[in-house]
Amino acid sequence: MNRYLSFLLVIAVFATGCQKDRQGPLNQAQGNDAFANYENHFLEALWKLNPSWATEEGYHKYDSLLVVPDDKSRDAMMNFVKVQKDSLARYEVNDLNEANRMDYQLIQNRLDYEGWKLSVLKDYQWNPAHYSPFGAFATILNEHYAPLSKRLRNFYEKMANLPAYYKEAQKQIKNPAPEFTALAIEQQNGGIAVIERDFADSLKKTSIPAAEQKQMTDRAKLAVQSAREFVAFLQNIKNDKPRSFRLGKTLYEDKFKYEMQSAYGAQELFNMAVERKKQIHRDMAKLSRQLWPKYFGKKAMPSDSLDMIAGVLDTLSSKHTTADELQSTIEKQLPVLANFVKTKDLLTLDPSKPLEVRKQPAYFGNAAVASMSPPGPYEKNGKSYFNIISLKGLAPEKAESYLREYNNYTLQILCIHEAIPGHYVQLVYANKAPSLIKSLFGSGAMVEGWAVYGEEMMLDAGYDPSPEMKLMWYKWHLRSVCNTILDFNVHCNDLAKNQAIKFLTHEAFQQQAEAEGKWKRVSVTSVQLDSYYDGYKEIVDLRDAYKTKMGDKYKLKDFNEKFLSYGNAPVKLIRNAMLNVK
Template identity: 65%
Template structure:
């Protein structure tokens, strides 16, 4: 019988032989996940694991110690499994677990975001998930909601103790998000209670606790607003922490510096292609204007003319909804991927508790919620003035709005996450790699255009190059800001002059880079590595290469780092070449393990898959 958790007993030096096989490792994975969920109940809930929905852990020093003890115990457990004797797929899981554990240690002991990032104490999204997702009868979910609220006052008292040197930008964002999400407790909870048969006396107790929760959250938000922290921690992460976080979170084959260098070169290439297309299209749109001598100015003027075609503010969300069936039809007609029509995609207004970071995002069901809904969250323009809304809509014009929908929905994030949730390996879904997820969405944009989407119009290709510069310049911006000293003025100039973005888009991206770090590099990093893998796989397969086969094989491994998927897809052993993440039976004894095994950051309360942002 396999050991439940492979930690050493005193005097024990190795695991029994029967536990060294893949079946034993798979059993270990199950118990690792359950132990992890106990420490991360919020993450468990949004992942679809509902055993701990009623638990809210107070983030005190004792909890941090438990987290570190957990990582040490399970790193010891992993050491008992001979990684080179595991299948390629189990070996991926092995590295993902190891990366998570080492990344968690780094997060708690070195990054210490809880001391300077108040947004890490925003728990409202989990409560909203319990309230809105029909994974169990409403009365049961509301009961979990009620018990979970019990610790909210203690939670925010402890948060005040933990916050020592908050970043001003993150402090302001946290206060806005918390106040924006109060309706979950003030209105939504009460409205939901009315739909149940819970006894009136019990409902009264539940509503009283909701009021106490609202007071605790309001008080914390007010405390944040009143902090005299103009000289708080700089929002810039610093080069050393940045490199470590990039290694942990992105899990790339290259360093942050190397990816930055590649992005700079990619920008030069894209500019050359855009200049060629501008020369081709100039007479069609700009016949009455003399072409400027500055080539980037030529591109900017043509893009400006094309950007005038856009929807009205009130039609922004409905335009997105209308385009999705067209994308589905194109993917099916070109046989690029097999899509699953049984998995719903719901376009909705971005919830208030998520606002302030990205204008469009996807919230996917957790890996345990196989039949859950995927939400396409769309930022509202209702409160924007005319000039700001016009600037935003010129950025998301009739061309780029289609590319946005490819990226966020079909065959981008939505499609990839449906595949990830079908993969039998829970580890690859739970500990999913953001660079693979974002990289796929960027790759999908180009793949669609290469297949003829947009009737091969040079206008669409030009606007995609502009869009692709977002991913490229995201990397340049993020590295230059957090590992360097790029100013706001320099950032806006990069985004508007060299990436041809509207002023509003550039301003929003500056705000985003001040409240996040490293995530912006995931788009280009993943895209670059997927493209390189496809070329290597095409060479390997020769005449047998088919784009659909590559796409589906790549997605079958779940949201693992591209470098691990690359190892599996380029494996010389033919028995491994066709494996998907569910093939756990066969052993590979002589396959060389990857040389680099970087730690993967996953903070204790992280919720992967919640919002894939563009």
């Protein structure tokens, strides 16, 4: 799951830099050097104004700061957008080199998006999950970029504004969507442990004087109290006319444009996904007929092809790990995948970049079963985390439902998607890219699309060529396709929960627990679920075009590594670069 900017800014926006940026137009010879300097200035000012996002990206100059999300900070953001648009207008984009042209377009899109969110979407009013400060606090505790005592003192300073932060959040929230309120409560209750428990445990490992430690723990108590008061506020808020979590088609199309940065529109992608689903069903039916005698003997096949496919999938899904061994099973799978990638020469891997499988942090909320948390581009040697929800403590039938969904076949595909050669590998490459802008303001569709593309690439290279694995991959791939169909239908066509669950369990063959989890996810996100199929489709189309262009010189490894060298840039911009389209 990609990070999103909160841009909770203070009023001193580019106080000195703006005057430098208004010296008049540049000639062509000056353009590229000046633009590189502008990028550095832009980012430095941005980090000062949005310190928590900076911390999570590995930039630690402003770790001790926490901006209060008030009206003044939003006014500052609108001013920031205006000033930076004026600054960008000084550069003739066609006079910039390829790398700078991409960066220009990414900055421009981000500024347009932030202005739209503040002036049109206004989700800070109806989405209480907007106010979740724990990611930066957890990063300060967990990442070893500085001595622990220094990190804890920054943590202490940052906590000073938490009471004001939560009081302001209460003022801003108006008629929130109940689904976001529930998510916010879940996130706050999970995040409190970062301050109440983890901070105290870390203090015990230092030689910070006892009197100073007491000051720190006293402040932590006040911070926890303010978080709990915010939870109580959310639990008791009077909300006679709650806002719907559904965006509606106009907002959805706009958000899709900014977030996907796609070659397609939202409706166009939806239409393609519907057709792709039909083709996958045909391919799955063919494989299921082949496998039916192996698992059912002479038992008559159901007349409905979807029921026949479901019967084979259900039988294969009975082979799975246990709740207690889920994490260790994933850990054992990763070196197997790395060895396959090396043997088939699909990519160059960097074993020096650490990857740790861990229980998903509580402050995430359980909107997704698994995710990857990479180090920021400023912390190139930091640790990547493969986050997985814990099934321990769940009702046995719900845990079994999850385990059947992530059975012995699909758990391997999950590891391909999240880790090797999926998110973990792609994000390592992104952090090596020379452009910080491409890593920071990139496209979620590129990131998710690469992971989906990687699944198919591994199978095409011969990873477990059994028809069972192929059928399960089709089911998994169908998830990406149906994500797009579901998201568009829910937010634009008012698809009801019972219809969504039926669609996911019957047409996408998902287990009940997975379908219930996906409903929760689509009700607290929008557009993000489009990124899987959108990115996959664009990457496959690009690979095919690049293969035609290169002819006999084409090598899959060369395509993969060249593609990944562009950081997290949108696929449509990478396509222009790789195919030399101006």
